[in-house]
Amino acid sequence: MSDNAAPLILLTRPKAASDRFAANLRETLGQVRVVTAPLMAIQTIEGPLDLDGVTGLIFTSANGVESFASLTDARDLPAWCVGDRTAAAARDIGLRAMSAQGDADALVEMMALARPTGRLLHLHGAHTRGDVVERLCKAGLRAEGQAVYDQVTVPPPPTFAKAIGHPGPVIAPLFSPRSARIFAQALDGPPPAGLRVVALSPAVARALPGALAKAAVIADTPDAVSMIRAIQTLMPA
Numbered sequence: 001m002s003d004n005a006a007p008l009i010l011l012t013r014p015k016a017a018s019d020r021f022a023a024n025l026r027e028t029l030g031q032v033r034v035v036t037a038p039l040m041a042i043q044t045i046e047g048p049l050d051l052d053g054v055t056g057l058i059f060t061s062a063n064g065v066e067s068f069a070s071l072t073d074a075r076d077l078p079a080w081c082v083g084d085r086t087a088a089a090a091r092d093i094g095l096r097a098m099s100a101q102g103d104a105d106a107l108v109e110m111m112a113l114a115r116p117t118g119r120l121l122h123l124h125g126a127h128t129r130g131d132v133v134e135r136l137c138k139a140g141l142r143a144e145g146q147a148v149y150d151q152v153t154v155p156p157p158p159t160f161a162k163a164i165g166h167p168g169p170v171i172a173p174l175f176s177p178r179s180a181r182i183f184a185q186a187l188d189g190p191p192p193a194g195l196r197v198v199a200l201s202p203a204v205a206r207a208l209p210g211a212l213a214k215a216a217v218i219a220d221t222p223d224a225v226s227m228i229r230a231i232q233t234l235m236p237a
Helices: 014-031 064-073 083-094 104-114 133-139 158-164 177-189 202-205 212-217 222-233
Strands: 008-011 034-036 038-042 056-061 076-080 096-099 119-125 141-155 168-175 195-199
Touching: 008 014, 008 158, 014 034, 034 158, 038 064, 056 064, 056 083, 056 158, 064 083, 064 119, 064 141, 076 083, 076 104, 083 096, 096 158, 104 133, 119 133, 168 177, 168 222, 177 195, 177 202, 195 202, 195 212, 195 222
Parallel strands: 008 034, 008 168, 056 076, 056 119, 076 096, 119 141, 168 195
Antiparallel strands: 038 141
């Protein structure tokens, strides 16, 4: 690794999410070098969407919103959203959206306090975390879930190996335990000395192999703003 080479930020989320995060990075940090090498792709799960009796939708990602929009023209339901980005996506398609401005804990707390009545439908991915439906039901709400998209693993594109071989520091932000495991598998060997991971949460860091887990920088809060702040700590002054 060359100490003089400029750092590179490697994004491995699905392309749309990586592109959004890259734009946020450049808006905050300026003209940093960003390489997008998706290790997952979003696929909508086609099938019937039963909205009979539904009084509110629950979204924990913009991917859920986008898949919902492709499955139905219904836009007359309120949307309970985990964070501002997801709420913005819901408003963009015409839903009335409320943001918990945080994580699954914040979303459950907001809904438990608001006490919405009727059938509440959480539209999520095939791989879930946070136990949102179970926790809402324990809080006395009538919640159920349906998977409307999948994040499928795809082979590492050529840009991945090229980025990992960068002669300077490589910073890899990772947003979920599953993406951390997929990232570690894609390395296919010991991590290079210049690789540093920024993890959304301690759970994401724990999904990495030993050396990467120990060296991972963990965001203060599980959101994009804190991820960018954590990345900034690894950039040269």
